[in-house]
Amino acid sequence: AQSVTQLGSHVSVSEGALVLLRCNYSSSVPPYLFWYVQYPNQGLQLLLKYTSAATLVKGINGFEAEFKKSETSFHLTKPSAHMSDAAEYFCAVIFGSSNTGKLIFGQGTTLQVKP
Amino acid sequence: GAGVSQSPSNKVTEKGKDVELRCDPISGHTALYWYRQRLGQGLEFLIYFQGNSAPDKSGLPSDRFSAERTGESVSTLTIQRTQQEDSAVYLCASSSGQGAQGYTFGSGTRLTVV
Numbered sequence: 544a545q546s547v548t549q550l551g552s553h554v555s556v557s558e559g560a561l562v563l564l565r566c567n568y569s570s571s572v573p574p575y576l577f578w579y580v581q582y583p584n585q586g587l588q589l590l591l592k593y594t595s596a597a598t599l600v601k602g603i604n605g606f607e608a609e610f611k612k613s614e615t616s617f618h619l620t621k622p623s624a625h626m627s628d629a630a631e632y633f634c635a636v637i638f639g640s641s642n643t644g645k646l647i648f649g650q651g652t653t654l655q656v657k658p
Numbered sequence: 659g660a661g662v663s664q665s666p667s668n669k670v671t672e673k674g675k676d677v678e679l680r681c682d683p684i685s686g687h688t689a690l691y692w693y694r695q696r697l698g699q700g701l702e703f704l705i706y707f708q709g710n711s712a713p714d715k716s717g718l719p720s721d722r723f724s725a726e727r728t729g730e731s732v733s734t735l736t737i738q739r740t741q742q743e744d745s746a747v748y749l750c751a752s753s754s755g756q757g758a759q760g761y762t763f764g765s766g767t768r769l770t771v772v
Binding site: 587588589633647 | 691699
């Protein structure tokens with residue numbers, strides 16, 4: 544079955560440290576990949592997306608993600624965490640070659656940033 | 659409108675009552691989606707409308723759940739005979755039909771069944 548897995552439901556980093564949030568998907572066909580962020584008591588906001596152009600995708604707020612087909616991964620990184628990055632992060636995938644399918648979400652990773 | 663609008667933002671209802679949740683998508687967006695987010699969990703797909711095509715209802719959890727959309731405008735999600743396990747945030751999203759551009763989400767309706 545097509546699925547999206549986010550390793551680690553909670554990640555805690557110190558301010559200024561590297562942020563790494565992991566996402567793996569199950570599919571032999573490269574899908575469309577997204578990261579969304581949800582700040583406390585707010586709606587989901589698109590952080591970045593991969594749509595078969597460059598494998599390294601840059602998003603808002605200094606985040607980026609790299610698509611690795613051989614590893615079926617799309618991990619999210621940021622070199623230096625800020626307190627304002629504390630939020631829940633969701634990896635999401637549209638499977639198949641059509642770009643008009645439904646988004647399948649991972650379970651989410653809560654990022655805590657310690658001072 | 660400028661964004662996806664959902665109403666009400668909060669709804670408390672008694673077990674067994676019916677509820678209707680409303681979503682106003684971005685003008686011109688042909689695709690509309692409903693998701694459910696239970697406390698501490700990820701987003702669960704419910705239903706997907708694309709233009710005039712038959713909706714994808716594969717995510718509806720039971721026959722108590724139904725949704726309608728007239729053309730490319732407003733959608734309503736109806737839950738009949740609500741149960742406590744229906745308590746969740748119900749999120750609506752729309753897109754231009756080119757899913758690779760990502761969806762725009764509304765702020766959701768927080769449903770509490772008591």
